[in-house]
Amino acid sequence: MRGTAGRMIRLCLKELRETLRDRRTVMTLILMPILVYPILSMTLNRFLLGSALSVDADQPESIIGVATDEEAEVMRTLLSQEGSKPPAAVIAASDGPPAIFAVLGPKEWAQYGVPRVDPTKSLEDKWFDVFVEVKLEAPPRIRILALRGDVTSQATQRTLVDRLNYLNQSFVASELASARIAPPAQIQLDVERVGIEQSSSLLASIIPLVLVLMTITGAVYPAIDLTAGERERGTMEALIASPVSRGAVLFAKYIAVVTVALFTAIANLAAMFVTLWASGLMERLMGTDGSFPWLQFVQIFLLLILFSGFFSAVLLTLTSFARSFKEAQAYLIPLMLLSLAPGVLSLMPGIELTSLLAVIPLLNIILLSREILAGSVSSGTMVVVIITTIAYAAAALSIAAKLFGSDAVLRTSEQSIGASLRRPAATRPVPSWSEVATTLALIVPVYFVLSTFLARMAPQSEDVSAITWALVGNGVALVIIFGGLPTFAAWFCRDQFYETFRLRRPSILSSAGAILIGLGMWTWAHEVFLFAQWLGIRGLDAQRIAKVTEAAERLRLVSPWLVLTVFAVAPAVIEEWCFRGYLFSALRARTTAAVTIAATAILFGLFHVVTGNVLLVERFLPTTLLGLALGWVAWHSGSIWPGVLLHLSHNGLLNLVIYYKERLVGWGIGVQENAHLPLAWLAAGCVLVFAGAAGVYAGRSRSEA
Amino acid sequence: MRVLQIDSRLGWFEFLMLIAHALTKWFLVPTGRFCAVDHLSFTVRPGEVYGLMGPNGAGKTTSMRMLLGLLDADEGYAEVGGFRTDVAPREVKSRLGFVSASDGVYPWLTVREMVLYFADLYDVAPDIAQQRLEEFARLLEISPLLDRRAGTLSTGQRQRVTLVRGLIHDPPAMLLDEPTRGLDVVGSQTIFRYLSHLREVGKAVIVCTHRLDEAERVCDRFGLLHRGRLLHEGTLHDLQQQTGREHLVDMFVDLLRSANGTGTGSLESQEVQP
Numbered sequence: 013m014r015g016t017a018g019r020m021i022r023l024c025l026k027e028l029r030e031t032l033r034d035r036r037t038v039m040t041l042i043l044m045p046i047l048v049y050p051i052l053s054m055t056l057n058r059f060l061l062g063s064a065l066s067v068d069a070d071q072p073e074s075i076i077g078v079a080t081d082e083e084a085e086v087m088r089t090l091l092s093q094e095g096s097k098p099p100a101a102v103i104a105a106s107d108g109p110p111a112i113f114a115v116l117g118p119k120e121w122a123q124y125g126v127p128r129v130d131p132t133k134s135l136e137d138k139w140f141d142v143f144v145e146v147k148l149e150a151p152p153r154i155r156i157l158a159l160r161g162d163v164t165s166q167a168t169q170r171t172l173v174d175r176l177n178y179l180n181q182s183f184v185a186s187e188l189a190s191a192r193i194a195p196p197a198q199i200q201l202d203v204e205r206v207g208i209e210q211s212s213s214l215l216a217s218i219i220p221l222v223l224v225l226m227t228i229t230g231a232v233y234p235a236i237d238l239t240a241g242e243r244e245r246g247t248m249e250a251l252i253a254s255p256v257s258r259g260a261v262l263f264a265k266y267i268a269v270v271t272v273a274l275f276t277a278i279a280n281l282a283a284m285f286v287t288l289w290a291s292g293l294m295e296r297l298m299g300t301d302g303s304f305p306w307l308q309f310v311q312i313f314l315l316l317i318l319f320s321g322f323f324s325a326v327l328l329t330l331t332s333f334a335r336s337f338k339e340a341q342a343y344l345i346p347l348m349l350l351s352l353a354p355g356v357l358s359l360m361p362g363i364e365l366t367s368l369l370a371v372i373p374l375l376n377i378i379l380l381s382r383e384i385l386a387g388s389v390s391s392g393t394m395v396v397v398i399i400t401t402i403a404y405a406a407a408a409l410s411i412a413a414k415l416f417g418s419d420a421v422l423r424t425s426e427q428s429i430g431a432s433l434r435r436p437a438a439t440r441p442v443p444s445w446s447e448v449a450t451t452l453a454l455i456v457p458v459y460f461v462l463s464t465f466l467a468r469m470a471p472q473s474e475d476v477s478a479i480t481w482a483l484v485g486n487g488v489a490l491v492i493i494f495g496g497l498p499t500f501a502a503w504f505c506r507d508q509f510y511e512t513f514r515l516r517r518p519s520i521l522s523s524a525g526a527i528l529i530g531l532g533m534w535t536w537a538h539e540v541f542l543f544a545q546w547l548g549i550r551g552l553d554a555q556r557i558a559k560v561t562e563a564a565e566r567l568r569l570v571s572p573w574l575v576l577t578v579f580a581v582a583p584a585v586i587e588e589w590c591f592r593g594y595l596f597s598a599l600r601a602r603t604t605a606a607v608t609i610a611a612t613a614i615l616f617g618l619f620h621v622v623t624g625n626v627l628l629v630e631r632f633l634p635t636t637l638l639g640l641a642l643g644w645v646a647w648h649s650g651s652i653w654p655g656v657l658l659h660l661s662h663n664g665l666l667n668l669v670i671y672y673k674e675r676l677v678g679w680g681i682g683v684q685e686n687a688h689l690p691l692a693w694l695a696a697g698c699v700l701v702f703a704g705a706a707g708v709y710a711g712r713s714r715s716e717a
Numbered sequence: 718m719r720v721l722q723i724d725s726r727l728g729w730f731e732f733l734m735l736i737a738h739a740l741t742k743w744f745l746v747p748t749g750r751f752c753a754v755d756h757l758s759f760t761v762r763p764g765e766v767y768g769l770m771g772p773n774g775a776g777k778t779t780s781m782r783m784l785l786g787l788l789d790a791d792e793g794y795a796e797v798g799g800f801r802t803d804v805a806p807r808e809v810k811s812r813l814g815f816v817s818a819s820d821g822v823y824p825w826l827t828v829r830e831m832v833l834y835f836a837d838l839y840d841v842a843p844d845i846a847q848q849r850l851e852e853f854a855r856l857l858e859i860s861p862l863l864d865r866r867a868g869t870l871s872t873g874q875r876q877r878v879t880l881v882r883g884l885i886h887d888p889p890a891m892l893l894d895e896p897t898r899g900l901d902v903v904g905s906q907t908i909f910r911y912l913s914h915l916r917e918v919g920k921a922v923i924v925c926t927h928r929l930d931e932a933e934r935v936c937d938r939f940g941l942l943h944r945g946r947l948l949h950e951g952t953l954h955d956l957q958q959q960t961g962r963e964h965l966v967d968m969f970v971d972l973l974r975s976a977n978g979t980g981t982g983s984l985e986s987q988e989v990q991p
Contacts, residue, residue, distance in 0.1 A: 019837050026826070026834045033825035246821025250882070253785045254838035255810035261838075 020260065027268035031234040040229055041276050045283035052287075073114040074168040077131065077140030084117025086146050087154075091115070095182025096175045111171050116140065135159045141168035222284065224351055224378065227320045230276025231269050232344060235327035238265040239416060240334040252417040259413040259445065266328055266409055273320035278313065285309055308385060315381045322377065322401045323351075325408035332416040354378045365389075367464035370396045371457035373404050396622060400456050407453030410446030435504055441511040443502060443598040451501040451594070455493055460622060462489045476569050483570065487578040494590035502594065513593035518651040518711070525707025526645050526654035530661030532700025533641060535689055537634040537662075542688060544633045564670055572671050579667045584660035591616050591639070592646040592655045605647050613639030638662065644705075650713030658704075734890050734921030735761040739793035740783050742776075742945075753779045755945040756793065761921040761938075763889065766912055768936035769925045770965065772973060776945040777925040781817075781894050784923070786810055797890055811839060814883040814891040814920075818898035822875055824868025828859065831867055832882050839886035846885060853881040857911065873904040880911055890921040897928050909935050929965040939965070943972055 031037050078084045090096060091113050098110050116124065126134065131143035135157065141164055147153035154176065158169035242248040251261060330347060334340035354375035365379040376397045383389040443451070466485055502512045509515065567575055591612050599608040617636030621628055642655045649655075669676065689697075739756040754776040761767045769777050782788040784795045786806040794801050800808040823831050829850065836846030854860045857877045862870065870878065876896070883891065893912075897905040905928060912935050915922050926932050932939070939956060941949040949959050949968075960968045 019840065022837050022843075023834075026830065026837075029830065030823055030825050245823070246817075246819045247823060249787065249817060250815060250820055250835070250879075251838070252787055253810060253813070253815045254835065255807040255840070256838045 020264065023256075023260065023264035024267045027238055027264050028271060031237065031268055031272055034233075034237065036233055037237075037272060040233060041272070041279055044229065045226075045276075045280045049280075049283040049287040073112050074142075074171065075140045076113055076115045076168075076172070077126075077134055077143045078115060078117050079131070079145065081117040081119050082148060083144070083146040084115045084119070086148065086152055087113075087115045087144060090152075090179060091175065093179060093182075095186075096179040098174070098178060111168075113172070113175075115144075131157050135162075135165060141165050142172060144172075221352075221356065221378075222280075224319075224354075224374075226280035227273050227277050227316065227323055228348060228351065229280075231273035231320060231324050231327055232348075234269045234272045235324065235331045236334070236337055236340040236344070238268060239328060239331040239412075240337055240340040242417075243334075244336050248417060258416050259410075262328065262332070262409065262413045262416050266324060266412075269324040269328060270320050273324055274316065277316040277320060281309065281312060281316070311384050312381065315377065315384065318398060318401055319377050319381075322373070322405045322408075325405040325412065326373075329408045329412040329415065332412045365393055365397075367393070367396070368461055371400050371460055373401070377401060392622070396460050399618075399622075400460065403449075403453040403456045406449045407446075410449040414446050436506055439506040439508055441508050442601045443505065443507050443512060443594065445598070445602070447501055447505045447507075448595065448598045451498055454501075455497050455590075458497070459493050459619065462493060463622070470563065474566060474569060479566055479570050480574065483567075483574055483578045487582045490582050490586050495586040498590050498594035512597050513589060514597055514646070514650065514652045515593075516651045516713075518649040518654045519713070521711025522645070522649040522651075522654045522708045522713075523657055523711075525704040525709075525711065526649070526658040527661045528700050528704030528707060529641060529645065530658040530704075531665060532697040532704065533638060533658070533662050534666055535694055535697025536701065537638060538689060539694070540634045540637050541630060544630045568671060572668070575667055575671055576664055580660055580663035583663055584656050587616070588642070588646075588652045588655045588659055592642055593652045596643070596646055596652075600647075609640060609643030609647060613637075613643050615639075616642070641701075645708050648708050648712040654708065732763060733760045733796075734763045734798060735767075735784070735923065736796040737780070737784065737793070738795065740780060740790050740795060741792035742779050742783060742788065743791050752945050754783065754790075757942070757945070757947055758793075759940050759947065759950060761890070761923060763921050764916055764919040765937045766916050766922045766924060766935060768932045768939045769923055769942060770929070770932065770939055770969070771925075771942035772969070775942040777942060778894055779945075780942070781815075781892050781923070781925065784892060785813060785815055811886065812888050812890060814886070814888040816879050816883040816891070816893045816896055818876075818895040820876075820879040820882075822867035822870065822878060824866065826867055827864050828867055828870070828878050829863045832878070832885055835882050836885045841886050849885055849887065850881065853884055856914065857881055857907065872899055873901065873907075876900060876904060877907060880908070888920070891915055891923070893922065893924040893926075895925055895927070897926055897931070905931060929969065933965055941968065941972060948972065 076087060078087060103110060116126070120126075121128070124139075126139045129137070131145075134140055135143055136159060141158075143157040145155040145157070147155075156169050156172055159165035242251060252258070326347070327344070330343045331340045334343055351374055354372075357375065357378075365376070365383050369379060370376050370393050380389065380394060380397045384394075466482070466489060469485065470482055501507075502509060595612050595615065596608060599611055603611075613636050616639035617632045620631045620635040638659075642658060645658055646652060646655045737757050737759050739758050740754055741752065741756050742754045743750045744753050757776070757780055759767070769780065771777050779788065783790045784797070784802065786802045786809055790803070794803045795809075796802070797809045798812045800812070802809045822828075823834075826834070832850050833843070833846055836843070836850075841849075850863070851860070854863055857880055859874065859877050859881065862874055862878070867875070867878065876899075880896075883893075893908075896908045900908065909931050912922060912924060916937075924932070924936065933953060936953075938952050939950065940947050941956070949956055951959065953965075956965075956968060957963060960971060962968045962971060
């Protein structure tokens with residue numbers, strides 16, 4: 013095992029060495045950021061200088077709000093003085109004429125219909141660009157309020173400060189000119205930002221776009237060079253003639269591409285931040301104080317890892333098709349244009365990271381980065397974005413491994429690209445890695461979108477037909493996602509259903525044992541649930557818990573048969589079909605039983621955590637425990653059917669208890685939701701589980717165990 | 718498995734390293750499909766150099782690729798050391814060394830790094846790989862080149878590096894596809910010295926080449942391939958008796974004349990079956 017890991021590391025190192033020694037990689041890696049950002053910042057600086065003088069060409073006046081008419085008069089007097097005009101050199105350097113200020117006091121408020129609200133509110137409602145408070149002393153003391161994160165407001169504030177500073181300087185100049193020794197009068201200036209952070213800060217919108225561009229810049233060349241380049245150099249045949257799996261070779265290339273993409277991204281990110289920070293633009297763009305924004309730097313870097321991991325996989329899929337550099341470049345141009353679209357889209361303020369957009373590749377990462385930078389991200393959505401992105405990357409990589417060095421790529425004859433993605437001609441016993449990765453990449457987003465949709469459609473009233481339809485909808489969604497998708501994949505790839513879904517007949521002993529485990533298991537699950545809560549793993553607040561309880565109460569309005577069908581029979585059959593059938597057989601053919609059981613149980617647990625937009629983290633431990641039991645039973649019995657029985661008896665018992673809770677309490681058998689079970693119950697549960705386990709073990713299948 | 722067979726001349730059981738069983742490959746072309754290799758069968762013993770000869774487009778490279786498992790055969794299969802290409806492709810690949818004229822190098826790696834990379838692909842322990850590299854480098858006189866970047870090598874030097882690369886996992890069988898293409902006289906001589914060395918150390922070798930004069934000297938047996946079919950097979954003596962010609966060159970000319978009267982056997986002239 014250690015030898016294999018060592019070999020994998022050496023394979024990765026070779027790819028990295030090859031790429032990093034290449035002059036062209038080094039050019040994009042180092043020279044680009046060093047040259048591009050200073051030039052970019054100079055342009056930007058000039059642009060901002062211009063915009064600071066004339067805040068907006070279409071709207072020549074910057075509006076200053078003041079509370080009293082006396083203050084308005086003072087402001088007008090100050091701004092009308094010749095000394096407050098920018099020096100000639102500054103006007104010459106800017107593109108437009110200097111900004112004009114309109115001061116609105118209470119007299120004018122009525123004229124424009126400005127309501128009498130506090131200064132912060134009036135700024136948030138965009139009545140004024142800045143609000144000014146003038147203390148009528150000699151010299152006057154002025155306090156300028158600007159809206160936090162609002163570009164126009166802050167630009168106006170800076171311009172106003174500049175103007176008043178010019179005025180101060182002109183005072184000094186005139187005082188000195190008349191040779192008076194006493195210190196000249198100075199206006200006192202205080203600058204303050206008010207209101208809540210506005211989400212559309214300029215940097216939060218631009219960073220995602222730059223992020224796309226710089227990662228692409230770094231990843232494109234190595235991706236082409238390490239795949240299509242192999243063929244062009246004539247090393248492909250020798251590589252494919254070796255007994256190492258294409259997946260391993262491609263994975264090493266993937267690691268190299270991701271590494272180079274990350275290096276490029278770090279170099280670009282550092283160059284960008286340092287340039288912006290050193291030139292003082294950072295303050296103007298982000299509205300931070302003068303210190304280096306470490307937090308944003310780290311946040312963006314973490315996003316970059318996710319982004320480059322995803323993008324490199326997609327790049328490799330495309331370049332693995334290609335037979336030459338030219339061909340690869342032709343494939344990549346549409347991809348680049350396509351990936352710019354979400355970046356541009358994210359600049360629009362109206363687009364938000366909804367549950368549907370959270371599963372759209374690329375757009376989800378860019379919107380996530382915008383929300384993280386704006387500080388308005390929800391953890392549930394973030395987890396969904398990360399999980400779906402990883403699933404997409406895995407699927408892309410498995411397709412790439414299939415294409416890399418395939419018949420179509422290796423041969424000189426014209427072979428259509430689609431040939432590698434067609435239905436295979438021969439049947440095979442169990443699903444392949446690439447098939448499983450692709451199926452999971454389909455299941456994750458479909459599951460997320462459907463479950464969010466169903467959660468939103470959940471009936472809030474006690475209308476029986478609405479509840480019935482919601483339940484039916486749940487059942488159908490389950491059948492489509494965990495039943496339909498794996499079945500379709502198995503049919504499409506010509507997997508043998510009997511082996512893939514492990515349909516062999518189990519022994520009576522193992523079936524009976526599985527039912528016993530199912531009847532006793534809930535006591536364990538309950539205790540694990542309490543343990544998870546004790547650890548502080550909690551996804552629901554009191555309000556949500558109340559909602560869930562309410563929803564459970566409502567279920568009593570419909571027939572117990574419907575409840576049992578949707579929450580016991582359907583999950584028992586369909587979830588086992590997917591997890592202990594499809595996934596189990598694919599994993600079992602390639603790894604040990606322990607790894608198979610653990611991996612399917614963790615996946616099973618994870619799918620139960622994400623329900624709609626809410627993360628039910630406390631469900632992870634109990635469901636994973638149940639998944640482990642189901643996996644163990646599936647392994648020993650060699651079939652999915654005992655697992656179906658276990659799942660059915662477990663879910664059936666729980667749902668009946670919830671359904672008939674009041675009647676049970678009436679009989680004196682009540683269970684406090686957040687209390688430990690009585691010892692006698694726990695003991696009974698243990699006896700059932702162990703007796704069942706003994707049964708399963710005694711009736712185990714010879715071929716498996 | 719037909720790994721052991723009775724040798725008709727020796728009357729003795731012998732071990733067969735390489736066996737092709739009715740290998741057949743069809744390619745799709747815009748006008749239909751044509752048969753690139755048509756039920757090709759032959760065997761190679763350890764320590765034997767088998768010359769697979771034929772004009773351009775005869776199906777030599779396609780046959781090699783099927784032996785290597787780079788292409789799936791439409792019919793038939795190959796066996797290497799008792800393992801079938803369609804059943805145990807990895808076992809087959811690990812028992813084959815492969816050298817082709819179109820073999821490239823990784824320009825940014827040193828010769829040593831590149832050869833050791835291939836050793837890793839074949840799962841050779843690093844210390845053993847290092848030892849073999851030094852040994853083969855001495856044999857093919859590339860010891861001074863080991864730490865140079867592969868991109869700076871001349872064609873001849875590059876070819877010698879690929880010969881070392883093909884041997885690094887010490888395979889019992891070697892496939893050489895046009896190893897002398899693009900080489901000068903000295904370069905070609907190195908290749909034929911290398912072939913003699915392979916025979917001495919008991920490797921089963923298949924070589925495709927257009928250097929018919931050299932092939933006559935170095936190959937133990939020949940298969941004459943034309944339009945995917947094996948027309949003649951045997952030692953030089955057998956072929957001389959079969960064709961009534963002294964040299965391979967003459968046999969080739971006869972072959973092409975009788976086959977299509979024009980003397981060209983290119984891919985385009987292949988008959989196409991819709």
